[in-house]
Amino acid sequence: MFRGKPLLKYGLAAGIAGGTLLSLHGNQYQLDSIGIVRLSRAAFTVFQIGVIYKKDLYGKHLDKSSKEYSELKSICHTRSAQKLLQLCCTNKGVYIKVGQHIAALDYLLPSEYVDTMKVLHCRAPTNKIEDVYKVIKEDVKKDPFEIFDTIEPEPIGTASLAQVHKATLKDGSVVAVKVQHPYVQGNAKVDMKTMEYLVKLMSIVFPEFKFQWLIDESKKNIPQELNFAQEGRNAEKMAKMFENIDWLHIPRVRWDLTTPRVLTMDFVEGGQVNDLKYIQENYIDPREVCDKIGKLYSRMIFLHGFVHSDPHPGNILVKRNKKGQCDIILLDHGLYATLKENFRVEYANLWLSILNRDRTAMRSHSKNLGIEGNAYGLFTCMIAGRTWDSIQRGIDREQFSKSEKKFMKQAFTGILPQVSEILQNVDPQMLLILKTNDLVRSIEHTLRAGTGMGSFCVMSQCCVKSVYNQKYTNSQTKIEKIKVSLAEFWALLKIRVYYMFLSFRQISFFS
Structure with a gap:
């Protein structure tokens, strides 16, 4: 019973x-x-x-x-x-x-x-190389060795739905070949x-x-x-969307060797984002890594509404560039969240209310996302990944400590039915965002860096732009559009001044 x-x-x-x-x-x-x-x-x-x-x-x-x-x-x-x-x-x-x-x-x-x-993020099962050859032959309609000069039998990465092998084409190009497990479909x-x-x-x-x-x-x-051709299209869309960011790299898709079960892309060197030994040996600053990932995801979520939703450590590589700075390499573009404009703006408003410690606005925007009544407090804690006390003091003013993480785990374990109720009722678009937020925070925790001032500043700016872009689009007259543009300029200026002040105060404190 x-x-x-x-x-x-x-x-x-x-x-x-x-x-x-x-x-x-x-x-x-x-x-x-x-x-x-x-x-x-x-x-x-x-x-x-x-x-x-x-x-x-x-x-x-x-x-x-x-x-x-x-x-x-x-x-x-x-x-x-x-x-x-x-x-x-x-x-x-x-x-x-x-x-x-x-x-x-x-x-x-x-x-x-x-x-x-x-x-399971790092120990997915591996298929024999013969199974890989079989899938390639069935989908590409050629014997693998008509295509590749060499293909390494041991995969360089394994996942739940596929495994990746390093290979060399007949023209000498080095590629990564992602082949779906034959039993998955x-x-x-x-x-x-x-x-x-x-x-x-x-x-x-x-x-x-x-x-x-x-x-x-x-x-x-x-x-x-399961559709690797769609994954290729997602990768190209993301590369086009962020073509002006020189530190972000998305491997080029080789369409002549890509099908729904086989994806071939240029091979890119780098270490996993959670590989502290690699990061230290290559003199990469963990704070720079977290800062850039935070900025990237703020732009994805609040400005573009097209969000890479599987940022676990195996899908993000880092490497030191010629300038001595960190480059981010984004892999596995199979799962994306496409956010509707109204949801994106409400979510931006919710984050602004969290950063501004505005409880009335938190309740209002939580309600617009499907969360009724006093459950807004728990919901905002889930969004921010911080305790209610930290939110009230200002999450941009103090780092996420080990004691706070421990307290949150203990506290959330005791209220799982309420958490489950929120997940059942919230706007479905939020579910992938929650997963994405947790994976990004997990990377920050592993690197022991936390969310920096730069990330909070960019996120605030992206939220403001998202909100005012909608207002500008809905404006009926030129006068209204000018007023919205001026209000946006003033809001962004206040954010820059505020975070400059916080950074100066932090530097003064540690001097």
Whole structure:
């Protein structure tokens, strides 16, 4: 029994498998013997997780406010997360992608799950080189060695949906070839349908949590990420959008060797953004790295509304340029959030209210993004990744400390139902933004740099430009447009003066 709801012992796994089979049949999804094994494996894993909580936590009838209950719950979370990790590594493909999504949800899910699943960002499964050759031959319609002079058998990177190999073309050009795992396309629809049923089952175990948003996002995003031709188009759009930024590099797509399952791009050297040893050995300033990433994402979100939404460390490289400064190399352009103008402006206004410590505006703009009542306080904490006290004191005035990070993890663990409610109700466009924010903050934490004054200044400027651009577009007369332009100029001037003052005060303090 889970929270008073009876479940038959082994009928649980069989029932969900049977229900999924009927649904898949009704939707004309292809389900072979391998699919049935994967489905049954997933159902049995959820059954095992349910037993862990039923037997070792709920069955103890402990006081939920007691230290013993808290410690036991943490143990159950860890054991269950390990079961889930094992399932992701065994079933691969979409399961690893969803596991990576879970790993990005700092403060939104129990830390035991987040920390356990983080290994999936760097330890995805690898296919044999023969499987890689097969996919290339099927999609490009040529034998790989008609195309490549050499192709390294060991991948230089592996991910949930593909792996990347360094290769040399017949003309001597060095390229990176991203090849989709051969089993992914065939299993994706079945896997997503299975996961949808598993989430419904988990809602029986945890009736106060709402995880449907995670499945809805995955169902929407996975087809995008499976189309490598679309990824190539995203890369070219991003390169065109930021062509005036000399420190940002996006490898050029080789369209003659690109298909929906094969993506070929120029090979670019660099170290992973979280590789502290590489950064130190190459005399790269971690603060410069974080500052540039912060500026880049502010422009993406608030000005362009086209946001690279998978900035985990494997997808961002850094290198020292000839000027002795840091270049950023952005990889994996499969997942982008395209933000509608009204959402982008509301989000910009919300950030301005956070930076201005304006509680009335925070409540108003949170409501416009789908968050009603006093939940706006928790929502703004999720957006900023800071405590309410820090927001009230000014997040641009003090750095994010280890003690604050520890406090947030502990605090959010105790209010997961409320967090889950927010994720269920917020504008769906916000879900990828939250994930992106957490991944960027994770990079800052790894580099021990934090968000600098330069990043806050640029973000504030981008927010103001976003808000006033809409006002300018909606202006009916030349006089109105002039007034809006002057108001924008004044707002931007105040921001520059304010952050110059903060920087001067900070320099004076440390002098």
